[in-house]
Amino acid sequence: MLDTRKKTAAALRSARWFAADDLRSFGHRSRMMQLGYAEEEFMGKPMIGILNTWSELNACHGHFPERVRDVKRGVAQAGGFAVEMPSLSVDETFTKPTSMLYRNMLAMEVEETIRSHPLDGVVLMGGCDKTTPGLVMGALTAGAPMIFLPAGPMLRGHYAGRVLGSGSDAWKFWDERRAGNITREEWLGIQGGIARSVGTCMTMGTASTMTAITEAMGLTLPNASSIPAADSGHQRMASACGRRIVEMVWEDLTPDRIVTDAAVRNAAIVAMATGCSTNAVVHLIAMARRAGVDLSLDDLDALGRVTPLLANVRPSGKDYLMEDFFYAGGLRALMKRIEGRLDTSAVTVTGGTLAEDLDGAKVYDDDVIRPLSNPVYHEGSLAVLRGNLCPDGAVIKPAACDPKYHVHEGPALVFDSYPEMKKAVEDETLEVTADHVLVLRNAGPQGGPGMPEWGMLPLPRRLVKEGHRDMLRISDARMSGTSYGACVLHVAPESFVGGPLALLRTGDTVRIDLPNRRLDMLVDAAELERRRAAWVAPEPRYQRGYGYMFQRHVGQANEGCDFDYLARSFGKVADEPEIY
Structure with a gap:
């Protein structure tokens, strides 16, 4: 002791x-x-x-x-x-x-x-x-x-003989609801049984x-x-x-x-x-x-x-x-x-x-807590990507996505806001295939504001009805820990402050190479420089209050999104005053 x-x-x-x-x-x-x-x-x-x-x-x-x-x-x-x-x-x-x-x-x-x-x-x-x-x-x-x-x-959640997991099954069954595979009665039953x-x-x-x-x-x-x-x-x-x-x-x-x-x-x-x-x-x-x-x-x-x-x-x-x-x-x-x-x-x-x-701790079910000889996935939960789309890093959860997207190349479909993206993916005439790469920007620490959990972008309804349940998605947002799929998150620097994601355009080819930890847009460097010269910074989200303070002092995702003035290296904390 x-x-x-x-x-x-x-x-x-x-x-x-x-x-x-x-x-x-x-x-x-x-x-x-x-x-x-x-x-x-x-x-x-x-x-x-x-x-x-x-x-x-x-x-x-x-x-x-x-x-x-x-x-x-x-x-x-x-x-x-x-x-x-x-x-x-x-x-x-x-x-x-x-x-x-x-x-x-x-x-x-x-x-x-x-x-x-x-x-x-x-x-x-x-x-x-x-x-x-x-x-x-x-x-x-x-x-x-x-x-x-x-x-x-x-x-654990329950409905109609099914075991339900909070969050994860909400996303899964919502896609089935969008595809017309679940009735309103079933949807309400899941709603009441998923968090009990x-x-x-x-x-x-x-x-x-x-x-x-x-x-x-x-x-x-x-x-x-x-x-x-x-x-x-x-x-x-x-x-x-x-x-x-x-x-x-x-x-x-x-x-x-x-x-x-x-x-x-x-x-x-x-x-x-x-x-x-x-x-x-x-x-x-x-x-x-x-x-x-x-x-x-x-x-x-x-x-x-x-x-x-x-x-x-x-x-x-x-x-x-x-x-x-x-x-x-x-x-x-x-x-x-x-x-x-x-x-x-x-x-x-x-x-x-x-x-x-x-001392004395034991595993009572080797399928729930796997032995080292039989892991759920051979590596850990997370992988960090770098490349010309995310020079300061981005994060993906390899075990929770379809392995075919571990190495993938496809055209970008870029959205500047969540409402724009949400409206587009519900449009069944949207020209999109499972090879496309959905991109949401302006959703990071300053752009969100607050880096919302928007990173598990919903699949386009058209693809859901065709039977697809995953595709590559990229954003400077976060996603719920209960989410899953081929979602690249926390792209840094974020687009709102001029990170490379701000320069990506619909139709550009995006390539992910998870084994080599790469995420790139296949765009000529000279073209990217022209786009950067033309980029205009958006207006700040806040003009007053806590949000004003937040947007001026919050760090990027790779820095933990803490305030710069709260870091230990920023300066000495005032001595505790005497009690008068």
């Missing part, structure tokens, strides 16, 4: 607010008493902030009010004092134009909430896609002891990807990311988080001792082995950089080339969902299976090493 560094009550951060015999501390104690607390309830105890991203529009976090009570129970058992601190929910379903626009806002809120309040440690409650990276990014920068409580996946409990998407979408990454970094209790939200084990895990964060405060186990180069590398390897969402690229780079770890697209591609995909969970896998993954042993079992590829000396929130956390 890690050598612990015990604190005294006088050394607690919260003591600066409450312990002194002065007027200001008198006021703090008085206001706590106004809230109904006696001094013996909070004085001399670690004050634990429970940062809760619940809202009534976030179904993924619908159980969080109950889990707060579970965490508080654990904190009290360990001799701490818990306070709930509401945080921006950033729900994935209803937030317009995209939740990604507000990930950095959540990170800023978390950092400042911790810094400005008498909190000795925090429990971060998240799971819906952007809440996990947003919470972790902010807490990493704030530096107080922290533990992450994953929301957990929802139960609280919790995040139960496919290996962005939510499960990011909570798995957070666990692999050492920021959750062992196997916490795999427990279904509706399982009673999730309640027990929540109370255990409450007990453990109090111990972490006394041990002064801060995140900088956990999120090291080794921990980030472990997280990237585990992401590849799980069949992670393409969104993992943007978030993992941003999280790593907040911890002072320089992680690049090339690092991720190198790991992807040598890490086999072992989690047979949709959409990269063929058969199973997160509930099955949990029954098969969960993330702890998958990590045990690739233990030899991980740095198991890395410290976790348990206070021990990853090796200790994995």
